[in-house]
Amino acid sequence: MGNIQTRRVIEGIRSYPLGDSPEEIKEKYNLKVVRKMSDNENIYGCSSQVKEAIINNMHNLYLYPDGTTAKLINQLSSYYQLNKDQFLIGNGSEEIIRLLTRAYINDGDEAIMAATTFPRYETNVVIEGGLSIAVPLQNGVHDLLAMYKKITKKTKMIFICNPNNPTGTIVGKEELLRFIQMIPSNILIILDEAYYEYVSSSNYLESISLLNTYSNLVILRTFSKIYGLASLRVGYGMMHSEIVRELQKVKEVFNVNQLAQLAAECALDDKSFIIDCKKKNERERVYVCEQLRELGLGYFPSETNFIYVYTDQLVSEKLITNGLIVRQMKLTGYADAFRITLGTREDNDFFLAVLKRLCNEKVV
Structure with a gap:
C-alpha cells in the first residue's frame, strides 16, 4: 500500500491459520454434514x-x-x-x-x-x-x-x-x-x-x-x-x-x-459440570486411542481433550473431503500428522469410520 512500511519484525509473521468455516467446507465439497473437530472446544457446552x-x-x-x-x-x-x-x-x-x-x-x-x-x-x-x-x-x-x-x-x-x-x-x-x-x-x-x-x-x-x-x-x-x-x-x-x-x-x-x-x-x-465433562472426555480418549492402535496409527499419549495422530499416509486432506475438519500439523519424519478434538461417541465413531476406510484404501 504505497510507501507505508510495517515494522520489520513482523514481516515474517504469518496470521494464525483459522481455516475455512464448516459452511464454506460444505459448499466447497458439496457435503450435507460437516463435523468440526479441530479447535479443542468442549463438545458438552457450558454449565x-x-x-x-x-x-x-x-x-x-x-x-x-x-x-x-x-x-x-x-x-x-x-x-x-x-x-x-x-x-x-x-x-x-x-x-x-x-x-x-x-x-x-x-x-x-x-x-x-x-x-x-x-x-x-x-x-x-x-x-x-x-x-x-x-x-x-x-x-x-x-x-x-x-x-x-x-x-x-x-x-x-x-x-x-x-x-x-x-x-x-x-x-x-x-x-x-x-x-x-x-x-x-x-x-x-x-x-x-x-x-x-x-x-x-x-x-x-x-x-x-x-x-x-x-x-x-x-x-x-x-x-x-x-x-x-x-x-x-x-x-x-x-x-x-x-x-x-x-x-x-x-x-x-x-x-x-x-x-x-x-x-x-x-x-x-459449577464443579459437578466440570467433573462430568472430565469423566466423559477421559472415557472417549481411552476409546479413540484403542481404536487408533487397532488401525496401526501412531499418536502421542494425551492428557487433554484432543489427540495428535501421525501416519505415513496422507490422510488429513481426505478427512476434510469426508466432512471432518481436523487441525493439520506436520511432524518431522511422517507424511502426515493432525490434531483431532475429541467429541461425543457419535462424533468419534464417525471420525474412526472415515479414518478406517481411508487406511484400508491405502491413501498416499
Missing part, C-alpha cells in the same frame, strides 16, 4: 448456570464492565487460596501471553520454547523485537534439559505448555520441579496450563503451591476449554504481585467484558 446468569443480566449491556475484575478475582483467590494481588484476568489466557511479552521483552531478548507448541508464544515474542529459541520435542514431550542448555544472558522467559498443544503430552512432575528449581530468578517461567482440568495422570506437577516460593513463576489457565466459554474469552494468570502490577500497566482498561466475567464466576461454581 446451565452460565446460560441462566447471562439471560438474567442482559439488561446491563449499556454499562462498562468492571475494569478490575474484582468479583472474579475474589472468587479465584478463595478457590486457589492465593492472595488477590496474585491474579490477572485476561481476554483469554492468550492476552496475558501478549501482556507478558509487551511488558518484559526488549529488542534482542530471547524466549525459549518448544519447537512444536502453541504458536502464539513465538508470535508475541517476535512482535516485541525478541528472538524465539525453539527446542525440538523429545517423543512429543518438552525436552527440559535441552531447553535449559539454551539459556544465555539474553534469555528473558521460558514457555512450557503443560499439557502441550498440539501433542497433548505432559512433563513429569519431578522433572519439571527440578527444572523450575534450576532456572535463575531473573528469567520468567511461564507454565501454560490451559488443559489442566483434563489431566488425569498422577505424574502431573501441581504448580500452584510453588508460586510463593518462586517469584519468577507464572501459571496460565483459561475458561475456554473444559468450562466451555471459548466464545467469551476469559483466561487468568497466577503470579507474584509485582509481575501483576507490571502487566496492569500495559493491559487494556476494560479487557474482559461484563458477560464474560459473570459467566466465568458461574462456571467456576
Whole structure:
C-alpha cells in the first residue's frame, strides 16, 4: 500500500491459520454434514448456570464492565487460596501471553520454547523485537534439559505448555520441579496450563503451591476449554504481585467484558459440570486411542481433550473431503500428522469410520 512500511519484525509473521468455516467446507465439497473437530472446544457446552446468569443480566449491556475484575478475582483467590494481588484476568489466557511479552521483552531478548507448541508464544515474542529459541520435542514431550542448555544472558522467559498443544503430552512432575528449581530468578517461567482440568495422570506437577516460593513463576489457565466459554474469552494468570502490577500497566482498561466475567464466576461454581465433562472426555480418549492402535496409527499419549495422530499416509486432506475438519500439523519424519478434538461417541465413531476406510484404501 504505497510507501507505508510495517515494522520489520513482523514481516515474517504469518496470521494464525483459522481455516475455512464448516459452511464454506460444505459448499466447497458439496457435503450435507460437516463435523468440526479441530479447535479443542468442549463438545458438552457450558454449565446451565452460565446460560441462566447471562439471560438474567442482559439488561446491563449499556454499562462498562468492571475494569478490575474484582468479583472474579475474589472468587479465584478463595478457590486457589492465593492472595488477590496474585491474579490477572485476561481476554483469554492468550492476552496475558501478549501482556507478558509487551511488558518484559526488549529488542534482542530471547524466549525459549518448544519447537512444536502453541504458536502464539513465538508470535508475541517476535512482535516485541525478541528472538524465539525453539527446542525440538523429545517423543512429543518438552525436552527440559535441552531447553535449559539454551539459556544465555539474553534469555528473558521460558514457555512450557503443560499439557502441550498440539501433542497433548505432559512433563513429569519431578522433572519439571527440578527444572523450575534450576532456572535463575531473573528469567520468567511461564507454565501454560490451559488443559489442566483434563489431566488425569498422577505424574502431573501441581504448580500452584510453588508460586510463593518462586517469584519468577507464572501459571496460565483459561475458561475456554473444559468450562466451555471459548466464545467469551476469559483466561487468568497466577503470579507474584509485582509481575501483576507490571502487566496492569500495559493491559487494556476494560479487557474482559461484563458477560464474560459473570459467566466465568458461574462456571467456576459449577464443579459437578466440570467433573462430568472430565469423566466423559477421559472415557472417549481411552476409546479413540484403542481404536487408533487397532488401525496401526501412531499418536502421542494425551492428557487433554484432543489427540495428535501421525501416519505415513496422507490422510488429513481426505478427512476434510469426508466432512471432518481436523487441525493439520506436520511432524518431522511422517507424511502426515493432525490434531483431532475429541467429541461425543457419535462424533468419534464417525471420525474412526472415515479414518478406517481411508487406511484400508491405502491413501498416499
